[in-house]
Amino acid sequence: MSGIKRYLIRKTLIYTLTFFLAVTIDFIIPRMMPGDPIGVLLSRFATLPEATKYLHGYFVQAFGLNKPLWEQYLSFWNAVLHGDLGVSIYYYPKPVTEILKAAIPYDLALLFPALVASWFVGNWLGAIAGKNRKLDSYLMPVFYFLQASPYFWFAILLSYLFTFKLGWFPISGAYSYGIIPSLSWEFIKDYLYHWILPFLSLFMVQLGGWAIGMRNMIIYEVEADYIRYLEALGASERTLMKHAFKNAMLPQVTGLAIQLGLLVAGNVTVQIVFSYPGIGYVLMQGIMNQDYFLIQGAFLVIILTVLIANFTIDLLYALIDPRVRTSYTEEGA
Amino acid sequence: MSLKRTLRIALKNSKFKVGIAIVTIMAIFALLGPLTTPFDNMGYYPIKFGNTTFPKPTTPSLPPMSQDTVYGSSGVVNVTHYLGTDSFGRDIYAQLTYGMRSSFFIGIVAGGLATLLGLLIGFVAGYKGGWTDESLMILTNIMLVIPTMALLIIIAAYLPYRGTGIESLIIGLTAWPWAARAVRAQTLSLKNREFVNLARLSGLSDLRIIFGEIMPNMISYVFMVFILQFGGSILAAVGLDFIGLGPTRGMSLGIMLQQAVLWNAVTLGYWWWAIPPGLVIAILITGLYFINTGLDEVFNPRLRGGGE
Numbered sequence: 292m293s294g295i296k297r298y299l300i301r302k303t304l305i306y307t308l309t310f311f312l313a314v315t316i317d318f319i320i321p322r323m324m325p326g327d328p329i330g331v332l333l334s335r336f337a338t339l340p341e342a343t344k345y346l347h348g349y350f351v352q353a354f355g356l357n358k359p360l361w362e363q364y365l366s367f368w369n370a371v372l373h374g375d376l377g378v379s380i381y382y383y384p385k386p387v388t389e390i391l392k393a394a395i396p397y398d399l400a401l402l403f404p405a406l407v408a409s410w411f412v413g414n415w416l417g418a419i420a421g422k423n424r425k426l427d428s429y430l431m432p433v434f435y436f437l438q439a440s441p442y443f444w445f446a447i448l449l450s451y452l453f454t455f456k457l458g459w460f461p462i463s464g465a466y467s468y469g470i471i472p473s474l475s476w477e478f479i480k481d482y483l484y485h486w487i488l489p490f491l492s493l494f495m496v497q498l499g500g501w502a503i504g505m506r507n508m509i510i511y512e513v514e515a516d517y518i519r520y521l522e523a524l525g526a527s528e529r530t531l532m533k534h535a536f537k538n539a540m541l542p543q544v545t546g547l548a549i550q551l552g553l554l555v556a557g558n559v560t561v562q563i564v565f566s567y568p569g570i571g572y573v574l575m576q577g578i579m580n581q582d583y584f585l586i587q588g589a590f591l592v593i594i595l596t597v598l599i600a601n602f603t604i605d606l607l608y609a610l611i612d613p614r615v616r617t618s619y620t621e622e623g624a
Numbered sequence: 625m626s627l628k629r630t631l632r633i634a635l636k637n638s639k640f641k642v643g644i645a646i647v648t649i650m651a652i653f654a655l656l657g658p659l660t661t662p663f664d665n666m667g668y669y670p671i672k673f674g675n676t677t678f679p680k681p682t683t684p685s686l687p688p689m690s691q692d693t694v695y696g697s698s699g700v701v702n703v704t705h706y707l708g709t710d711s712f713g714r715d716i717y718a719q720l721t722y723g724m725r726s727s728f729f730i731g732i733v734a735g736g737l738a739t740l741l742g743l744l745i746g747f748v749a750g751y752k753g754g755w756t757d758e759s760l761m762i763l764t765n766i767m768l769v770i771p772t773m774a775l776l777i778i779i780a781a782y783l784p785y786r787g788t789g790i791e792s793l794i795i796g797l798t799a800w801p802w803a804a805r806a807v808r809a810q811t812l813s814l815k816n817r818e819f820v821n822l823a824r825l826s827g828l829s830d831l832r833i834i835f836g837e838i839m840p841n842m843i844s845y846v847f848m849v850f851i852l853q854f855g856g857s858i859l860a861a862v863g864l865d866f867i868g869l870g871p872t873r874g875m876s877l878g879i880m881l882q883q884a885v886l887w888n889a890v891t892l893g894y895w896w897w898a899i900p901p902g903l904v905i906a907i908l909i910t911g912l913y914f915i916n917t918g919l920d921e922v923f924n925p926r927l928r929g930g931g932e
Contacts, residue, residue, distance in 0.1 A: 305762065305766065305769075308762070312770075316775070316778065435910045435914065436906060438913065439909035439910040440905075441863060443863070443866055443885075444905070447899070447902065448902070503913075507920075511924075549802060551771075555771050556772070560867060578867060586781050
């Protein structure tokens, strides 16, 4: 079997297992925790005692709580695989899947550009700092501060400066009132205007981490034997940096996996600051209103997004690092 | 490298010194700050009537350094709001310093727990190898992919009563994977060094080798892992508090920020409510990063370069 194939099989296995575990967690935790979710759900209808009686029966049936646990588990899987995540309480009677479907495009429009842009700009700035000691002493504290900031706090800071002080950008939402989301130029312009601050919050904080990582790697690599050897051979500065950069890049690609989780979490909180209608905002509504179906659904969507993204990163990694192909042929899985 | 020598070199490193200074100042603020304010942890002014205490709000929305008067049981009291008050008349400085205290608590407990778990799992995986290693690493990789925050959300959302202790526990139990991976790599590289082989040849037991030979060489590394876990736990807790899954009672830096956003502190221009809670966290964690980089330079002379 070729190395790359083995690598892919192994990765697929891990991700399938992770997905399996995530769905199981999503199933178990609400049932394991103290307190009675149905009681909480019903307290929303406390003013209607008649309805409560009827609803209790309905919810027990809907959760399938009157059946044995393994049967509940199987039907939970069945529902998840059919894209049925229940009905939202807060947005009653909208199905959770529908709410999440409407939110996802807003998330992707924010997350993807923020991740890609911060990765490129951060690595570029980090490489510059790693090469230039003097510049490094000014840049490094800035990078650290960015990386140390909670995403949503940075969002608050930006909105204070650019909205309250300067009045340049709108404070909240993804588009102005009175505009209907469509693919018209007018909407896109309005959307981008609302998009800039949430984007910048994610971009700036994330950039700090990439820059620091790259800076450290470059400093290591520049001192490595192979660079010394190249230097002794009389290779140009450009050639040296090209090789150092290429090697320093690899951990930065692996780092995407860890950063992605943090970015997704940051995204959730930043959306709350700007009332930006993505998954994060929906999740907050779910938490504030104890809408458990919504929370469970959002959890699954977040995990699934991260899994798909990680799988893509792994594919990318196999393409750029030739060692993956060889190592998996040598020692097997 | 002996601990004394390490410390001597470290104290010559400017990044390490800056970091230590920042973290020490913040620790003092967290520890002694509450003694410098007459207000309670929620920012109310406690008024005593016999054995019961009534928390009393003061004038709302005052800017920093405002003078204010409280009508207490023993007459009129003059107070200064160093950082002003929020929309409910609660003192911001008091909330901030008590909030810092609970952040430190979470950092130490959750960060400590995560470091311990990471150390244990990474170490066992690296030292034992084989199937133990394989299965522990599969677990680690799975935990690594599931975003900690998502896991925290789903756990915290179903806990009806949450305190700082529980919050630390669930953060600690979910934050260990990257530490385990790093420790495992370290163990793998140490395990086949000559001095370890020598110890094995001379018939020392596994435990003696682990604690006598390998551990002392990893202490510095473990300390650096702890620093990062400490900072990471504080950030995780702030995020969790911010989305409304923090302690169900009391105050924290994340809850301050949540309330500032919910009550439009930014649109009202109350920067003293919305900015300081995040700023102190960012400064504290910047300090931690500085310590870490400083230590890194101490342990890897290559990083030091010509400048220092």
